[in-house]
Amino acid sequence: MLIGKVVGSVVSTRKCDNLVGNKFMIIEPIPSLKVTSRIVAVDKVGAGIGEIVLIAQGSAARIGCGDEKAPIDAAIVGIIDEGQNLDLE
Amino acid sequence: MLIGKVVGSVVSTRKCDNLVGNKFMIIEPIPSLKVTSRIVAVDKVGAGIGEIVLIAQGSAARIGCGDEKAPIDAAIVGIIDEGQNLDLE
Amino acid sequence: MLIGKVVGSVVSTRKCDNLVGNKFMIIEPIPSLKVTSRIVAVDKVGAGIGEIVLIAQGSAARIGCGDEKAPIDAAIVGIIDEGQNLDLE
Amino acid sequence: MLIGKVVGSVVSTRKCDNLVGNKFMIIEPIPSLKVTSRIVAVDKVGAGIGEIVLIAQGSAARIGCGDEKAPIDAAIVGIIDEGQNLDLE
Amino acid sequence: MLIGKVVGSVVSTRKCDNLVGNKFMIIEPIPSLKVTSRIVAVDKVGAGIGEIVLIAQGSAARIGCGDEKAPIDAAIVGIIDEGQNLDLE
Numbered sequence: 471m472l473i474g475k476v477v478g479s480v481v482s483t484r485k486c487d488n489l490v491g492n493k494f495m496i497i498e499p500i501p502s503l504k505v506t507s508r509i510v511a512v513d514k515v516g517a518g519i520g521e522i523v524l525i526a527q528g529s530a531a532r533i534g535c536g537d538e539k540a541p542i543d544a545a546i547v548g549i550i551d552e553g554q555n556l557d558l559e
Numbered sequence: 560m561l562i563g564k565v566v567g568s569v570v571s572t573r574k575c576d577n578l579v580g581n582k583f584m585i586i587e588p589i590p591s592l593k594v595t596s597r598i599v600a601v602d603k604v605g606a607g608i609g610e611i612v613l614i615a616q617g618s619a620a621r622i623g624c625g626d627e628k629a630p631i632d633a634a635i636v637g638i639i640d641e642g643q644n645l646d647l648e
Numbered sequence: 649m650l651i652g653k654v655v656g657s658v659v660s661t662r663k664c665d666n667l668v669g670n671k672f673m674i675i676e677p678i679p680s681l682k683v684t685s686r687i688v689a690v691d692k693v694g695a696g697i698g699e700i701v702l703i704a705q706g707s708a709a710r711i712g713c714g715d716e717k718a719p720i721d722a723a724i725v726g727i728i729d730e731g732q733n734l735d736l737e
Numbered sequence: 738m739l740i741g742k743v744v745g746s747v748v749s750t751r752k753c754d755n756l757v758g759n760k761f762m763i764i765e766p767i768p769s770l771k772v773t774s775r776i777v778a779v780d781k782v783g784a785g786i787g788e789i790v791l792i793a794q795g796s797a798a799r800i801g802c803g804d805e806k807a808p809i810d811a812a813i814v815g816i817i818d819e820g821q822n823l824d825l826e
Numbered sequence: 827m828l829i830g831k832v833v834g835s836v837v838s839t840r841k842c843d844n845l846v847g848n849k850f851m852i853i854e855p856i857p858s859l860k861v862t863s864r865i866v867a868v869d870k871v872g873a874g875i876g877e878i879v880l881i882a883q884g885s886a887a888r889i890g891c892g893d894e895k896a897p898i899d900a901a902i903v904g905i906i907d908e909g910q911n912l913d914l915e
Binding site: 472492501514516526527528531533545547552554555558 | 654656657658660661663664667672674682684685688689690697706716717718719720721722
Binding site for chain 4: 860869870882884887901903904909
């Protein structure tokens with residue numbers, strides 16, 4: 471799983487039917503994970519810009535969030551409150 | 560998930576039966592995602608060259624688009640209209 | 649699969665229901681694997697900070713640990729006791 | 738999905754039963770995709786050395802090709818005839 | 827799929843129940859694949875240190891080897907005898 475900051479979002483009007491109602495957020499992994507690329511994730515917990523979040527990728531993003539039939543491969547599944555031995559910024 | 564620009568396409572006449580009828584587009588991730596490699600994705604929303612699109616990868620590309628039995632691991636699942644705090648070009 | 653050291657943890661209060669009760673650990677891959685990025689993994693074996701652990705990623709992290717419906721894509725599935733021809737530190 | 742050139746093959750006599758009858762080809766991604774590593778893929782379309790092919794990875798390689806129970810994570814699923822706005826060599 | 831040399835192994839006494847009885851081998855991809863990181867794979871074919879093997883990753887490692895419920899994401903599924911147009915060392 472990945473921890474990152476919500477840095478933006480995108481809007482898509484023309485999309486697959488199974489995606490209707492989802493918000494697509496841009497996630498910047500926190501520097502201490504040493505992951506260089508950003509990803510796009512569907513928001514499942516009501517996260518806002520600037521929050522530090524937990525991301526599930528792959529089939530876990532669909533099956534673990536009640537969206538088994540949606541073309542989703544990454545989801546925000548938690549808001550991070552604090553870290554032990556981890557710099558969240 | 561990934562956001563990229565449709566920059567080209569390929570044609571395959573001899574292919575697995577479950578792929579017949581699909582269009583294969585070449586996707587260049589937008590620079591602000593810092594993903595370096597291009598991917599090939601099946602078009603599910605009628606995207607054209609030059610459009611900025613949303614990509615689902617892995618099992619989501621099959622199951623989320625009604626193509627459960629097709630050997631597809633990446634699909635264009637939306638056209639991006641606009642971004643908040645994200646440079647789409 | 650991956651071998652890494654548990655170097656930290658995070659706490660998430662607001663999260664998907666299927667994640668309740670899990671501990672999220674930060675894993676630093678051991679240098680001899682030459683993997684540069686850290687990952688977040690759910691602990692299934694009672695691992696503590698500083699221990700060297702075995703990680704399963706992808707659908708294996710859900711299905712192999714009795715958490716089929718949880719949005720988990722990485723899990724600690726074993727504690728490493730020793731290595732043959734492998735530097736664990 | 739990936740586009741690459743078939744550059745070689747390997748032979749395995751002692752292998753899992755579900756792999757019997759498959760040909761294992763070495764694939765070099767085409768330079769314009771900017772993917773650096775080669776992969777090994779099972780041939781599903783009768784591809785030969787030097788041909789430019791379409792590759793499906795992950796569960797799509799099993800499920801999309803009628804090999805649901807085989808330990809296959811990459812398959813050649815088409816022969817590329819031509820590209821639009823894409824250098825195939 | 828991946829081809830690599832078995833360069834070591836690890837022992838884990840405290841692990842998930844579904845992993846009992848498996849051997850965990852360290853795999854170094856062969857240089858001609860240009861993959862930089864090593865992986866850990868469960869042995870399904872009786873491979874020994876120094877042998878060149880074929881690796882399946884992801885769900886294929888579980889489902890293709892009769893271990894559907896084990897937290898395994900990489901497995902040795904064949905021993906490589908020879909390569910055509912491929913340097914195995």
